[in-house]
Amino acid sequence: MKKMVNKTPPDQQKPGTTGExxxxxxxxxxxxxxxxxxxxAMGEQLHAIITASAPVxxxxxxxxMPAYAKDGNVVCFFQSSAxxxxxxxxxxxxxxxxxxxxxxxxxxxxxxxxxxxEEARIAALVKKAVS
Numbered sequence: 593m594k595k596m597v598n599k600t601p602p603d604q605q606k607p608g609t610t611g612e613x614x615x616x617x618x619x620x621x622x623x624x625x626x627x628x629x630x631x632x633a634m635g636e637q638l639h640a641i642i643t644a645s646a647p648v649x650x651x652x653x654x655x656x657m658p659a660y661a662k663d664g665n666v667v668c669f670f671q672s673s674a675x676x677x678x679x680x681x682x683x684x685x686x687x688x689x690x691x692x693x694x695x696x697x698x699x700x701x702x703x704x705x706x707x708x709x710e711e712a713r714i715a716a717l718v719k720k721a722v723s
Contacts, residue, residue, distance in 0.1 A: 616652040623658055631672040634681055637706045638670050638714070645718040662688070667721050670703070680704045683714065689721035
């Protein structure tokens with residue numbers, strides 16, 4: 593496994609930060625680095641989309657999966673297809689996510705590929721989840 597560097601490149605730093613990664617983010621990135629391909633590449637993309645869409649979220653592990661919390665409560669997470677031997681990765685949202693639509697709404701999504709369309713949809717979902 594690659595050694596994680598505790599510094600975010602300047603062009604990816606959140607405004608008002610020094611670029612230092614939190615312990616939770618390092619742990620999440622190490623977890624993603626340990627995933628088999630193609631989950632690793634999609635996990636890196638999901639992490640980038642989620643952290644860019646909702647900088648207020650704090651990366652952490654939740655039941656061994658990369659997750660993103662607001663005020664200590666997990667809002668969203670994703671799991672590798674290898675974790676449960678499924679044919680797709682799963683992007684999920686907890687009850688803390690503000691995705692309510694009437695009396696019924698989805699709380700998880702199968703992810704098999706990340707095109708610009710899926711990236712935009714995920715970014716919109718994450719933004720809505722933390723609103």
